[in-house]
Amino acid sequence: MRKKTQLIHGGIFGDDHTGAVSVPIFQVSTYKQDGPGNHRGYEYSRTGNPTRHALEVLIAELESGQRGFAFASGMAATTAVFMLFNQGDHVLVTDDVYGGSFRVITKVLSRFGITATFIDTSNLAEIEKNIQPNTKAIFLESPTNPLLKITDIAEITKIAKKNNLLTIVDNTFATPYWQNPLTLGADIVVHSATKYLGGHSDVVAGLAVVNSEELGEKLHFIQNATGGVLGPQDSWLLLRGIKTLGIRMEEHEYNAHKIAEFLVQHDQVSKVYYPGLVNHPNHEIAKKQARGFGGMISFDVGSGEKAAKVLTSVKYFTLAESLGAVESLISIPALMTHASIPAERRAELGITDGLIRISVGLEDAEDLIEDLTQALNA
Template sequence: MRAKTRLIHGGIVGDEATGAVSTPIYQVSTYKQQSVGVFNGYEYSRTGNPTRHALEVLISDLEGGKAGFAFGSGMAAISSVMMLFSKGDHIVLTDDVYGGTYRVMTKVLNRFGISSTFVDSSDITEVEAAIEPNTKAIFLESPTNPLLKVTDIEGIAKLGKEKGLLTIVDNTFMTPYFQQPIAQGADIVLHSATKYIGGHSDVVAGLVVVATDELAEELHFIQNSVGAVLGPQDSWLLIRGIKTLGLRMEEHNENALKIAKFLVAHDAIGKVYYPGFEDHPGYELMKKQATGFGGMISFDVGSEDKADELLAKLRYFTLAESLGAVESLISIPARMTHASIPRDRRLELGITDGLVRISVGIEDVEDLLEDLEQALA
């Protein structure tokens, strides 16, 4: 089954009981039992819900894993995965990771004795050097948010196996349509499904796929115990969104390439971060481990004031925190998505006050180019 067909015919299709071609929304909290402990697959919707289950099977199918799990947000997914670890454990993470991930590791999970080290994961020697005797996992984004650095997933996964560590990949930017980390050796893949998988700015959700039955059993125990589960209506919205994921990702990809070429040639732009350029350090690696370059671009206009001037003049780029939607979104990472990272650390990473991040939508690209041109003039 090819990629676009799998998006529509993968997982659990329709409803056998009624013949409905769309998975029903099972808006139910509890289920009738024939006798104590004897029930027809479901007992309580925190533990399992048919609509959520259909989504979980589908994302597992798309990522090539053993089991999928749906959570109330991307951060709920990340936090639940981190509950696989214990007091005294250590995690190595990508340095310019999403600000929410940085915050939960350094402000919340550290209270429970889980420590973390942030390194440039595009340099595998830095990752290896950061591994300590108590290290349990390597957590990476590829490409990263917002500087779009590319990490060798297969290389990191191999290092992880040699050291007895789990490899966790945040695949939000690429989605399983463009990149499948489990096939490259990763143990756990997660998504902020709020972004491209949902794709329409109408749902907040997180998804996780695991590569082994053992991890599936552990994570299901955590999901059921903690209860940060996705509701049935939001699960249904994701199933619906996934059906057009391939079409959307191809359009995001095509539009982003045209806009990146426009930006790199513009005198008002200092630097453009986009992995689809041949001179990008991760270009060849991206071509090897992904089938597209995605819809994200970051660029530097030089200062906070110039960034604000740009925002004030744009018509079709919506100033918003999120990404991966059908509409084009724009943000200033230093004051928005990555504001939780201390300024000195941001500047050290290259997240300047003039850095702008755009999530290229699926509008007519000529309208987007004209909008950027008039705003930068």
Template sequence: MKPKTKVIHAGAFGDPFTGAVSVPIYQTSTYKQEAVGKTKGYDYSRTVNPTRSALEELIKSLEFGKAGFAFGSGMAAISSVLMLLNSGDHVVITDDVYGGTFRVIDKVFKRLGITASFVDTSNPEKVEAAITEKTKAIYLETPTNPLLKITDIAATAKQAHEHGLLLIVDNTFATPYWQHPLLLGADIVLHSATKYIGGHSDVVAGLVAVNSDELAEKVGFIQNSVGAIPGPQDAWLLIRGVKTLALRMEQIENNARRIAAFLEGHRKVRKVYYPGLPGHPGHELAEKQADGCGGMISFDVGSEENANKLLSRVRYFTLAESLGAVESLISVPAKMTHASIPKARREELGITDGLIRLSVGIEDGDDLIDDLKQALE
């Protein structure tokens, strides 16, 4: 089944009871039992719900996994996966990581005795140097947020497994349309499904897929125990959103490549971060391990003052948190998505006050380029 067909027909399709083409929204918390302990597979919706099950079957299929799981947010998915670790364990994690991921590790899991080393995972030597006898997992973002670094998933999987470690990959930016970490050797893949999978700025959710029955049992136990699940309406919105994932990602990719090239040639832009550009240090790897480079672009205009001027003048880019929607969004990571990271650490990474992040949408590419051109001028 080819990718464009798969996003339509993967997972559960329709309703066998009525013939409805759309998976129904089972808005129920509990289910009638035929006798004590004798059910039709459902007893309580925190544990399992038919609409959520359809979504979980869908992400399992799209990510080529053994099982899929849905959560109430991307952070709920990340936190639940990190709950596989025990007090005293250590994780190696990408340094240029989403601010919420940094925050939950640094402010929550650290208190519970789980430690982390934030390193440039695009450099395997730095990953190797960070591994200790207490390390249990390596956690990647690739492309990273917001500097779009690329890590070799297959090579890191081999490195992790040589040490008996789990490899966890946040695949939010690439989406399961462009990149498949489990096929490259990762053990767990996760998404903030709020972003490209939902695609319409109308739902908050997270998704996880795993590559083994053992991990499926463990993650399923955590999901049911913690209960950080989406409701059936949110699950249905994600199923609907996936139907257009292929069309959206191809239009977004086309726009992003054109915009990145325009920005790279503009005199008022100091630096552009986009793996689709030949000058990007991870360009060849990005082209090799994924089928597309996605719709996220970051660029530096030199100062907070310049960034604010541009933000005040754009017309088609909406100043907002989040990403991955049909409408183009714009943000300043240092002041928004990554504000929870200490300023000194941000500057060390290159997340300057003049760094702007674009989430390119599906609008006409000419309009988006014209908008950025007039704002920069």
């Protein structure tokens, strides 16, 4: 089954009882049992809900995994995955990771004795050099947020397997339509499903997929025990959004390519970060491991003052956090999505005050380019 067909016909299709072509919203907390402990597959909706189950089956199929799990947010999914580790364990993490992931790792999980070293995972030598005796996993983004670095996932997994480590990939930017890390050797994939998978700025959700029944049992135990599950209405919204993921991602990418080429030529822009550009670092690796380059672009205008002027001058780009929706969004990572990362660390990474991140939407590309032109010239 090809991807666009799988998005619509994968998982659980409709409802056998009524013939409905859409999975129903099972707005229920508990389920009648035929006898004490004798239930029909569901007993309590924290443990399992039919609408959420349909979503979990679908995302597992889309990522070519064994089991999927739906959480109340992307951060809930990431946190649950990190709960697989114990006090004293160590994890290697992509250096320009999403600010929320940086925050939970350094400010919350660190209190429970889980430590992390932040490295450039696109540099394989850095991986080998930073593995410690207590290292248990490599957590990476590819492309990263916001500098869109590309890591060779297949090569990372070889290093991980050689050292008995798990490979965990945040696949939010690429989505399962463009990239499937589990087929490249990764063990766990996480998504902020709030973004492209939902696609309409109307749901907050997180997903995780594992490549083995053993990991599935462990993660389900954590999900059930800690309770950060996705509700049935939000699960249904995600099921609906995923059906159009393919056509949306193709249009996002079409627009992003045109805008990236425009930004490269503009004299007010000093640097453009987009994996689809042939001069982007590891562009060839991106071509090899993914079927597309996505709809995220970052570019530097040289100063925080100029960046703020651009953000207040645009008309079709909405000044807001988040990404992956039908409408184009614009932000300054240093002040918004990555504000939780210390300023000196941002400077080391290249997340400057003049760095602007755009999530390219589904508007007409020419309108978006004209909007950016007048904002940059302001």
